Amino acid sequence: MLRVIQSYVGKMPPLPVTVSKVLEICNNPKTSPVDLNQVISLDPVLMGKVMRLINSAYYSLPNQITSLVRAIIMLGINTVKNLALSTAVLSTLGKASDFQALNMEGFWRHSIAVGVTAKLIASKRSVDVKQREEYFIAGLLHDIGKIPLNNRMAQEYVQAVSLTDRDHIPLYQSEERLLTVHHAAVGKMIVENWRLGENLADAVSFHHHLGEYAGKHRELVLTVAVSNLFSNTYELGFSGDRYPENLSAALLAELGVDWDYLESIEEGVKAEIEKAQVFLKVAR
Amino acid sequence: MSAIRVRFWGVRGSVPCPGPKTVKFGGNTACLELRFGEAGRLVVIDAGTGIRELAAHVMKTDLPRGPLKTQLFLTHTHWDHIMGFPFFIPIFIPTTELEVYGPVTYEDDNLNEILGGMLKYRYWPVRLEELAAKIRYHDLKEGSRDLGDGLWVTSKYLNHPILVLGYRFEYQGKVLCTAYDTEPFRNVFDVAPDAPGYDAEAVKEGEAAAREENEKVSRFFQGADILIHDTQYTHQEYLAGKVGWGHTSFEQAVNAAHRAGVKRLLLFHHDPDRSDEELERLERRIRASVAGHSTLQVFIAREGMQVEV
Numbered sequence: 001m002l003r004v005i006q007s008y009v010g011k012m013p014p015l016p017v018t019v020s021k022v023l024e025i026c027n028n029p030k031t032s033p034v035d036l037n038q039v040i041s042l043d044p045v046l047m048g049k050v051m052r053l054i055n056s057a058y059y060s061l062p063n064q065i066t067s068l069v070r071a072i073i074m075l076g077i078n079t080v081k082n083l084a085l086s087t088a089v090l091s092t093l094g095k096a097s098d099f100q101a102l103n104m105e106g107f108w109r110h111s112i113a114v115g116v117t118a119k120l121i122a123s124k125r126s127v128d129v130k131q132r133e134e135y136f137i138a139g140l141l142h143d144i145g146k147i148p149l150n151n152r153m154a155q156e157y158v159q160a161v162s163l164t165d166r167d168h169i170p171l172y173q174s175e176e177r178l179l180t181v182h183h184a185a186v187g188k189m190i191v192e193n194w195r196l197g198e199n200l201a202d203a204v205s206f207h208h209h210l211g212e213y214a215g216k217h218r219e220l221v222l223t224v225a226v227s228n229l230f231s232n233t234y235e236l237g238f239s240g241d242r243y244p245e246n247l248s249a250a251l252l253a254e255l256g257v258d259w260d261y262l263e264s265i266e267e268g269v270k271a272e273i274e275k276a277q278v279f280l281k282v283a284r
Numbered sequence: 285m286s287a288i289r290v291r292f293w294g295v296r297g298s299v300p301c302p303g304p305k306t307v308k309f310g311g312n313t314a315c316l317e318l319r320f321g322e323a324g325r326l327v328v329i330d331a332g333t334g335i336r337e338l339a340a341h342v343m344k345t346d347l348p349r350g351p352l353k354t355q356l357f358l359t360h361t362h363w364d365h366i367m368g369f370p371f372f373i374p375i376f377i378p379t380t381e382l383e384v385y386g387p388v389t390y391e392d393d394n395l396n397e398i399l400g401g402m403l404k405y406r407y408w409p410v411r412l413e414e415l416a417a418k419i420r421y422h423d424l425k426e427g428s429r430d431l432g433d434g435l436w437v438t439s440k441y442l443n444h445p446i447l448v449l450g451y452r453f454e455y456q457g458k459v460l461c462t463a464y465d466t467e468p469f470r471n472v473f474d475v476a477p478d479a480p481g482y483d484a485e486a487v488k489e490g491e492a493a494a495r496e497e498n499e500k501v502s503r504f505f506q507g508a509d510i511l512i513h514d515t516q517y518t519h520q521e522y523l524a525g526k527v528g529w530g531h532t533s534f535e536q537a538v539n540a541a542h543r544a545g546v547k548r549l550l551l552f553h554h555d556p557d558r559s560d561e562e563l564e565r566l567e568r569r570i571r572a573s574v575a576g577h578s579t580l581q582v583f584i585a586r587e588g589m590q591v592e593v
Contacts, residue, residue: 033472034481060425061441069486070493073469076445079389 002181008148009189022046022084024133031081033072040068040084049087050080100154101161102146102240109237109273115139116272117227120265121257125219135223138203142224143239145187145204153179161240171241172208184208210251222255230262236269286592287456289319290510292552294334295585297465297516297531298364301556308560310587312337313364314553316462316512320435320455327431328356329451329462334587335368343373351379355431357424358386359464360448361398369399370408380417387439387447388423395421424449440504442466443497444530450504458593461505461546464514464553467530468540469497502544509593511544512585513537515551518566538570542578548593552585 025031025039040047047068054071055064065071072080118139122132150157156179163174172182187204199217203224206213210225225247231237232244252258294300294312302311313332319325326346328338346352352374359365374380386395393401399421400412426449428438438452443466450463473490475482505511516531532540534551541549551570554563567584574580583591 032475032481034475034479034483034486037473037483037486038481059441060427062426067489067493069473069489073472073490073493074441074443074497075447076443077472078445079447 004152005148005181005186006189008152009186009193025081031077033077036077036081036084037068037072040080046084046087050083053083053087054080100150101157102150103238106238107143107146107150110231110239111140111143111237112273113231113236113269114142114224114227116269117230117262117265118223120268121223121227121255124261125256127219134199135220138200138220138224139227141187141191141200142204142207142228143183143187144190145183145185146239148186148190149175149179149181149183164240165242168243170208170243170245171239182208208245210247219255222251226252226255226257226262231269234262234266236266236273285322287321287458288453288460288510289590289592290460290512290550291317291319291590292334292550292585292587293317293338294330294332294368295552295554295587296332296364296556297514297553298556300333300364305559305561308586309554309558309563309584310334311556312587313367314359314464315368317341318453318460320453321433323433325433325435326352326354327435327453328354330359330365331356331367331369331372332364333368333371336371339371339373347374347377351381352377353381355383355385357437357449357451358384358395359451359462360387360444360446361389361395362444362446362465366399366402370403370410375415375417375419376410378416382417382419383422384419385422385424387425387441387449389447395423438504440501442501443469448530450501452504452508459508460510460512460593461508462512463501463505463537464512464532465516465530466501466514467528467532468536469494469501470527472528502540505541505546506544508544508546510548510550510591511541511546512550512552513541514553516553516555521555534566534570538574538580538582541582542574542580546580548581548583548591550583550585550591554584 021039025035040050051065051068051071054075055061059075065074068080115136116139118135119132122135127135160171160174160178163169163178164171167174172184175182184205184207188201191201191204198215199220202213202215202217203221206221207225207228210222213221229244229247232239232241294315295310296313298313300311300313312334314330315332315334315338316329317338318327318329320327326342328335342352375382384395384399388395388398402408403410403412403415405411424439426439426441428436430436434455436454438454439449440452442448442450442463448465450461450466452459452461471487471490471494473483473486514532515534515537517526517533519533519535522531522533522536531553537551538549563584567582570582574582583589
């Protein structure tokens with residue numbers, strides 16, 4: 001079974017390298033039109049999607065725009081930055097038709113929720129502005145391992161989600177029981193395959209196994225774990241994990257947050273998801 | 285009776301700036317009252333702080349003749365162009381029917397939510413849901429639209445850090461255009477050949493794109509009887525740090541209007557720091573520079589000013 005997953009992971013398109021570049025470029029207020037053009041142009045898929053969006057009914061431009069250079073001059077760098085960002089983020093999630101046990105919309109909302117929460121916690125902790133995007137990406141991608149499981153072994157995955165509901169156990173345990181491998185381990189393969197860096201690999205691999213973690217990126221891993229628990233508990237989106245393992249008060253205290261704080265950001269996180277929803281509609 | 289009449293209720297950009305230095309030209313932000321034909325059909329452009337006094341005027345002149353049915357065109361949703369909306373008294377009158385048109389930027393809410401966002405308890409004691417008038421919102425793109433009674437409006441995207449529409453109103457063969465807030469399109473890819481990311485192809489493509497976009501804007505106000513154009517900066521100010529801010533210099537606007545065969549140019553969207561004295565000096569200077577070279581008539585827009593064609 002592991003071999004099937006490994007082969008699937010090996011064939012996953014290497015888009016997310018661009019995603020992190022786009023995120024980096026788009027979140028830097030000093031980004032120049034030249035940088036933006038370069039990073040989008042490097043990725044023909046992203047480029048195609050951005051161009052399709054620019055030429056969509058959204059702008060109803062009378063003439064077809066065929067170059068990104070022209071789009072940036074016409075619509076301005078901010079607009080194109082946002083188009084690229086949303087398109088890039090969406091592209092990590094695969095097509096709706098690939099989704100079997102988990103529904104794409106719910107999974108997507110959950111991923112955004114964890115990303116946004118992680119970034120909010122990072123800013124509360126005064127993490128360097130440049131690193132906050134890393135928190136967002138880590139949150140966004142933490143469950144990426146569920147995509148191959150859900151898509152390649154749909155039937156078994158439906159059973160794993162049901163087992164979680166029936167026995168009130170965390171989803172990763174149901175996965176292990178029925179599929180011999182859990183989504184964090186699969187996620188690790190993907191992130192390593194994409195060479196996204198040790199920090200993201202750790203966040204994806206250990207977000208359910210904090211106790212076993214002894215690496216250098218504890219703050220990031222812990223932030224993603226807490227953001228994930230919060231999003232599951234408050235049902236922001238849906239990733240199949242209705243009975244997540246609780247985290248001790250000591251772990252939350254280590255991060256300097258508590259449930260009152262998390263509750264206070266719920267509306268803000270929801271608003272961010274809604275905002276991103278617009279992208280989902282237009283960019284697909 | 286003239287076909288189109290325009291009255292300026294607010295001529296400033298960015299922020300209201302009342303005070304002794306702005307008495308003559310006024311300190312309110314953008315708001316234009318357009319009247320068409322004998323019936324004096326009303327169309328409003330922008331809801332800057334000038335709209336408050338327009339509201340009082342409308343209450344006195346229009347309301348006694350019956351319920352108000354009108355259109356409000358927003359050039360864009362930057363603060364200085366919408367902040368007067370809660371003070372447009374007719375929105376509190378149940379018989380009012382208002383159609384609001386404007387562009388909406390990709391990542392933002394729709395027009396209803398953007399204007400409604402100002403009508404929340406944290407900002408203002410009346411909420412959008414409590415407005416008595418019947419208000420309909422229309423997200424606008426580029427294109428032409430028949431407003432009835434022979435009145436047409438064409439909208440065109442301009443160049444500003446947010447989506448902005450210029451409007452071209454045509455009625456009984458006369459044309460009034462707005463071109464604000466905007467900056468001439470420029471080739472943002474024209475960097476030094478040794479700069480990182482330099483791409484000769486992009487420079488060439490950017491050159492063509494900027495030129496063509498500027499030509500489109502020029503065609504948009506080609507032959508206008510009245511053109512109301514952004515002139516937030518002098519050219520010296522523009523070059524000294526305002527490039528890319530989305531505004532035009534006096535010199536650029538005058539040249540563009542002259543090239544497009546515009547008959548009357550109204551310079552508009554004054555910088556809040558621009559004093560009456562400076563504006564008067566600029567007006568004299570610009571008129572002197574145009575005299576003998578062009579049939580273009582140039583005025584600096586001021587509050588209360590009326591122009592008709």
